[in-house]
Amino acid sequence: MHTVLPYVFFLEGTAIATKNHKINEEITEKEVRLVGVNQEALGVMPLERARQYAMQNGVDLVLIAPTATPPVCRAMDYGKYCFEQAKREKEAKKKQQIIKIKEVQLSCRIDVHDFETRVNQAKKFLAGGDKVKVVLRFKGREMTHQDIGREVIARFMEAVSAEGTNDKAPSLDGRFMSVVLSPVKK
Secondary structure: OOOOOOOEEEEOOEEEEOOOOOEHHHOOOOEEEEEOOOOOEEEEEEHHHHHHHHHHOOOEEEEEEOOOOOOEEEEEOHHHHHHHHHHHHHHHHHHOOOOOEEEEEEEOOOOHHHHHHHHHHHHHHHHOOOEEEEEEEOOHHHHHOHHHHHHHHHHHHHHOOOOEEEOOOOEEEOOEEEEEEEEOOO
16 A cells, blocks of 8 residues: 555645545445456455555555546556646646737827837737737816717727737727727737
């Protein structure tokens, strides 16, 4: 029988929690469906017999599907299984692409040079692969002239159309009108 396994395994200096299955003595069901060491189905048997099988083969008895009827247990080296699981998770994390959302703020009375500066910032963000959230804030009585805000956002989207496209139309949320621009796939 194997010793009690730690709750956390370490993989190249990073802690990865892996204790999410019941193993060996933690299993309390009366009958289980056993899957053998070589992935072969050994059928339904009493828990004690399944534990004896795992002990004879020098592996752990792991509860894989606790909600099945009867619950499914597998005879395997749990430490090795957890290590491989952690390795797969780390590999998947490497391949994952993180997209950041950058924000550019505008106003209804934005001047030409300020507008161009914001356009250049947005182009730089989009070229870097980030999404850009364009937010236009209405101050005071500007709220009654939402059409001016829509024109400013439309002009902005037209200025960055080569680098980014909007997913949906500009939306109004309180005093803010916003639209999210995604980088164009090349």
